[in-house]
Amino acid sequence: MKTSLKKHIFLPLILLLSIQQLSFKKATTQDKDERRLSVVVIDPGHGGKDPGTVGGKVQEKDVVLDIALKLGNQIKNEFPEVNVVYTRKSDVFIPLHKRADIANKNNADLFISIHANAVEQSYVYGTETFVLGQHRSEDNLEVAKKENSVILLEDDYTNTYEGFDPNSSESYIMFELVQDEYKEQSISLANRVQNEFRERAMRKDRSVKEAGFLVLRRTTMPSVLIETGFLSNATERNYLSSENGRKNMAEAIFRAFKAYKTEVEQKSSFHLATNDVKPQPVPRPAEETKQNNTQPAVTETKATKENDLFYSVQIAALKKKLDTTPENFEGLTNVFREDAEKLSRYFSGKYKSLKEAELQLETIKKKYPSAFVVAFLNNQLISVKMALELEK
Structure with a gap:
């Protein structure tokens, strides 16, 4: 039987928790070794x-x-x-x-x-x-x-x-x-x-x-x-x-x-969603590389960033694996799930820029106060700080 996240998870959270979390922008721009x-x-x-x-x-x-x-x-x-x-x-x-x-x-x-x-x-x-x-x-x-x-x-x-x-x-x-x-x-x-x-x-x-x-x-x-x-x-x-x-x-x-x-x-893994090793660009197929061998190497990196880097909003981290259907997530239709050994994380949306994700965060936090922005590269969680560096 499918469990409703709204009924069994977020209503108790909303009832109890009006958490004022750090602004994610502040957390990721603070000058400290994570x-x-x-x-x-x-x-x-x-x-x-x-x-x-x-x-x-x-x-x-x-x-x-x-x-x-x-x-x-x-x-x-x-x-x-x-x-x-x-x-x-x-x-x-x-x-x-x-x-x-x-x-x-x-x-x-x-x-x-x-x-x-x-x-x-x-x-x-x-x-x-x-x-x-x-x-x-x-x-x-x-x-x-x-x-x-x-x-x-x-x-x-x-x-x-x-x-x-x-x-x-x-x-x-x-x-x-x-x-x-x-x-x-x-x-x-x-x-x-x-x-x-x-x-x-x-x-x-x-x-x-x-x-x-x-x-x-x-x-x-x-x-x-x-x-x-x-x-x-x-x-x-x-x-x-x-x-x-x-x-x-x-x-x-x-x-x-x-x-x-x-x-x-x-x-060196104290923060769960942080990766201090800079990911390498995904290699292009040999034929495509041959056709474009006159382009500077930076073009390859930029293309990789644009195609594989995105931001999202994490709305929950639970032991349970729930269907990402709208009825389980306050009507949200763009929810996806990432499973780990002991924990499943739920995210809303895929955004091209941090600014766009932060705008959506303000709306989402009205329903889910503990939500925060995250970043993905090649479908792997990385720190937002690293994502911003890749965009430079």
Whole structure:
């Protein structure tokens, strides 16, 4: 039975997500080496009128801010070329959607959100790191509800999050239908964080988990949410409220960051739709080459560009393979699909110029807020930056 994308995918997305992604033009013209991890956003949870979890006299907002600042300082000291951006550096309240916006607008390569946990059972303790996904247990759902409930302190949160109720299990159904295309990288970092907590900081490892966190869903880069311990547990509360404890936690996260940075830079494939190797022109048939051997070589390159280079608008990235029929895509008749091993991407239109694609993007984003422009050469995804270079 055919699944309707409009009914089962985009309505939940439209209901929840008013994502203000980076202007693709800005992202592709920014002068930075896409093979390197050059911008990290560190997000100390809660703040200001939102204390977060409270255990005894210890408030989550204070613990995580100190860990975040310590982490950022370590990154800047060892990697001065990395731009460290904080969602907050003092005791102020930052709405959830603005935290993600800060990461998106800074074209971040990584988003690290730091928190502390609490439950009614005071004997529970340990660390856990979350990536965006479907909750696999009620415990994971409860953590997501707790962290998402901060939106209730925001002005006009009903309109901002378009009816999302952080305390309603039904609101989390959408996380079952959304595939995060940065999940593999996020899990890689999360695993390293938990390994460092267990092996170096000697903390109990409660493993890497998935859950539906709004702040992770709104970011457009690999992202993790770290629960550094339970303030409801007296021993762990004392540890996290101590200078040495917070220092150990920051160092553990830093070591995980360092190992992850090395990994992604060695692979040189951190951005999924980026290819830094300039494609070669498609060879002409021998007979045609012979007939036109008096033409300059640049003519061949130009012809290849004109015939094989085009722009499009990506509107979804999903595990499911859906028919590209209009009823599945809000009536769009020019949708095509590209399948990968674990993911299918859906695109709208084939345009000769970036300007034409960006004009269509403005219209498409009214229906699909997370849409963005991509480029193809010889039916292979390349970066828009490279496409613009080929047009010169």
